Every structure is written in C-alpha cells, then in structure tokens.
Amino acid sequence: MGIQKVTGMMKQKIRHLTQCVYAVLYNCHITGFIKGEIYQGNNKGVCVPGLNCYSCPGAIGACPIGSVQNALLSSKYRVPYYALGMILLFGILLGRLICGFLCPFGLLQEVLAWIPVKKIKKSRVTYYLSYLKYVILVVFCVLIPLLFQTPGFCKYICPAGTLEGGIPLVLLGDGLRSLIGKLFTMKMTFLVLILVGCIFLHRFFCRFLCPLGAFYSFFHKVAVVRMVVDESKCNGCGRCVRECPMDIRQVGDRECVYCMKCSEHCAQCAISVNVLQGKKD
Amino acid sequence: MDSMINVRNMIRFLGITIALMLITLGIWTGGYQDILNKATHICLECIGIG
Numbered sequence: 001m002g003i004q005k006v007t008g009m010m011k012q013k014i015r016h017l018t019q020c021v022y023a024v025l026y027n028c029h030i031t032g033f034i035k036g037e038i039y040q041g042n043n044k045g046v047c048v049p050g051l052n053c054y055s056c057p058g059a060i061g062a063c064p065i066g067s068v069q070n071a072l073l074s075s076k077y078r079v080p081y082y083a084l085g086m087i088l089l090f091g092i093l094l095g096r097l098i099c100g101f102l103c104p105f106g107l108l109q110e111v112l113a114w115i116p117v118k119k120i121k122k123s124r125v126t127y128y129l130s131y132l133k134y135v136i137l138v139v140f141c142v143l144i145p146l147l148f149q150t151p152g153f154c155k156y157i158c159p160a161g162t163l164e165g166g167i168p169l170v171l172l173g174d175g176l177r178s179l180i181g182k183l184f185t186m187k188m189t190f191l192v193l194i195l196v197g198c199i200f201l202h203r204f205f206c207r208f209l210c211p212l213g214a215f216y217s218f219f220h221k222v223a224v225v226r227m228v229v230d231e232s233k234c235n236g237c238g239r240c241v242r243e244c245p246m247d248i249r250q251v252g253d254r255e256c257v258y259c260m261k262c263s264e265h266c267a268q269c270a271i272s273v274n275v276l277q278g279k280k281d
Numbered sequence: 282m283d284s285m286i287n288v289r290n291m292i293r294f295l296g297i298t299i300a301l302m303l304i305t306l307g308i309w310t311g312g313y314q315d316i317l318n319k320a321t322h323i324c325l326e327c328i329g330i331g
Contacts, residue, residue, distance in 0.1 A: 014311075037325055038321070038322075039321075040294065040321040041321075042317065044317055044320040044321050045313045045314070045316045045317030045320060046318070053324075053327050053328075054319070054320040054324065054327070055323050055324045055327045055328050057319075060318040060320070061320075062316050062317075063320075063327075066319070066324065066327060067316045067319070070315065070319045071312060071315065071316065074315055078310060078311060078312060078315065079310070080307075080312060081303045081304070081306040081307035081310060081312050082303065082304055082306075082307020082308060082310075082312030082313050082316060083305055083312065083316060084307075085300045085301070085302070085304035085306070085307055086300075086301075086304060088296065088299065088300040088303065089297065089300035089301065089304065092293060092296035092297055092300060093297070123315060150326065151324075151326050151327070154324065154326050154327040155326035155327070155329075158327060159327055160326035160331070161324070161326075162329050165323075165324070165327050165328040166327075166328035166329045166330075167324065169328055170328070176323075176328070177290075177328060179325075179330045180330065181330070183329050183331075184328075184329040184330060184331070187329035188329070219296075221289070222289055222292045222293055222296065223293075224293055238303065243329075252298075265293070269320025276290070276293075
C-alpha cells in the first residue's frame with residue numbers, strides 16, 4: 001500500500017471523526033432524549049453551521065436554515081440581520097467544508113452509503129439534478145416563508161427535522177403522538193425515500209435537495225478554506241474529477257464538499273486544502 | 282496571480298465584516314431573541330405536526 005493511499009485513509013478517518021464529534025457536540029443535551037424535552041438554555045439562539053434541527057431533544061444550538069426561514073417570517077416587523085449574518089459568516093469562512101466535516105445529516109448519508117448495494121454512478125442527469133437544491137432554496141426557504149408565512153422547507157421537506165425532532169419527540173411524548181396527521185405521514189415518507197436514496201446515490205440529499213449546501217456553494221470561490229489544485233504539479237489526468245463521488249466539474253467547485261477523495265487519488269499530490277490562499281495557478 | 286489573491290482576500294474581508302455587522306445589528310434589534318424564542322420551543326412544523 002502506497003504512502004499516498006495511507007495518507008488518504010488517515011484523512012478520511014480524521015474527517016469521519018470530526019463529523020462524529022460535531023454530531024455529538026450539536027446534540028449533547030442527553031437528558032432531552034430521556035425526558036422528551038428540548039434544551040431551553042439562553043445560548044440556543046446561536047446557529048450551528050450544519051443542518052441540525054433545533055427541535056431535536058439533544059440540540060443545543062439553532063438550525064441555520066430554520067433560523068433564516070423563521071427570520072423571514074417575521075421580516076415584516078424586523079429585518080432578518082442576525083440569521084443572514086450567521087450563515088454569511090459560516091459560508092465565507094468555511095464554504096461547503098461544513099457539508100463534508102460539520103453536518104450530522106451528511107455523516108448519516110455517508111454511513112448509509114456503506115451499505116453494500118450496487119450504486120448509481122454520477123452522470124449528466126445527476127449533474128443537472130444538482131441544480132434542484134437551488135430551486136428548493138429559493139422556493140421553500142425564501143418565497144414560501146415570505147408569501148405564505150410558513151417555513152416551507154422545515155414543514156414540507158426537511159428530513160433532519162423528522163428524524164432528529166419528530167421521531168424522538170413523538171415516541172417520548174404522549175401529547176404529540178395524539179396530534180399526528182397527514183403532514184407527519186408525508187414527512188416520514190419523504191424521510192424514508194431520502195434515506196433509501198442515500199443508500200443508492202452518494203449523499204443523495206446533499207447533492208439534490210439541501211438548501212443549506214446550495215447557499216454555502218455560492219462561496220466556493222471566496223471561502224477562507226478552499227480545495228485548491230497546484231497547477232505546477234497537476235498533469236491534467238482528470239482522475240480527481242472521475243473519482244469524486246459528487247457532481248463536480250473541477251476540484252473545489254460549487255459541488256465540492258471537501259471530502260478529499262480527490263487528493264487520495266491524485267498521484268501528483270497536487271490537491272490540498274488551503275486557508276486564506278487563492279488558486280495556485 | 283497576486284492581484285487575484287488580493288481581490289479574493291478583499292472580498293473575504295468585506296464579507297466577514299458585513300457578516301459581523303449583520304450579526305451585531307441582529308442582536309441589537311432583537312433578531313437573536315426571535316431565534317432563541319423559536320429554538321427553545323418545539324417547532325411543530327419542523328417535526329411534522331403543525
């Protein structure tokens with residue numbers, strides 16, 4: 001086994017460990033899972049960078065995309081400075097590194113991808129489908145909250161809310177169980193479909209549906225932390241793009257979640273994560 | 282090349298400054314309190330009830 005392969009495996013292990021640590025950190029209010037109550041501390045207004053429902057009994061922070069929708073709901077009375085400032089800060093500092101390292105739902109998708117079944121490979125179809133998340137961002141996270149005064153993404157799509165908040169709270173609380181209706185059934189169906197999708201397609205939710213990833217992707221050119229290719233080392237073999245499980249067209253573009261599979265396969269060792277640097281070209 | 286890095290760093294600096302200003306303004310105008318209120322109560326829409 002070459003040194004490059006060993007280094008690649010180490011990088012993946014560090015990444016998975018980081019994902020686990022952050023998933024626990026976001027949801028470390030353990031007593032919430034026992035009592036069926038959510039955390040109500042004064043620091044819960046601080047957004048976490050990844051997709052993590054604030055109605056999860058263990059959550060100690062606010063969901064960024066839920067906060068934006070909530071802020072837009074009350075935007076008639078108050079300009080949503082705080083929520084926008086938070087996601088802008090996360091985006092410009094880390095970009096989609098958040099998807100690859102700091103998102104609990106991203107971790108879950110990667111765990112599901114370990115189930116050994118025949119995977120659907122990326123293609124032109126999946127590339128075009130990756131634009132769907134921008135439609136979801138605009139329609140469900142901006143237009144529906146503004147026009148219909150309801151958090152569209154949280155209410156109709158968000159699988160994290162159903163999984164982290166809905167299921168435990170309904171299981172632990174008799175009061176909520178009696179309120180289950182068509183919406184819960186619809187959201188559960190969505191959750192199951194998304195989880196099954198993740199088994200067959202790498203990061204199914206992340207690639208096609210996640211509005212938070214769509215927002216962070218706007219910062220791929222200016223984020224403080226970026227994946228860069230050293231052009232002086234690159235021989236243009238294209239293996240990085242072929243081996244990447246996401247729908248990238250080049251390393252570090254809008255679809256790149258910093259999973260570092262490309263650097264694992266690059267024989268020239270030309271790909272690295274860079275902080276506060278431009279493209280090495 | 283150098284000028285490209287400079288422009289990128291300038292955008293970063295500007296972006297971070299704007300973000301911090303928005304957060305400060307948000308805390309000052311009650312945006313933080315709004316999110317805190319939302320986050321400390323069970324969001325029925327999020328969990329698929331309401």
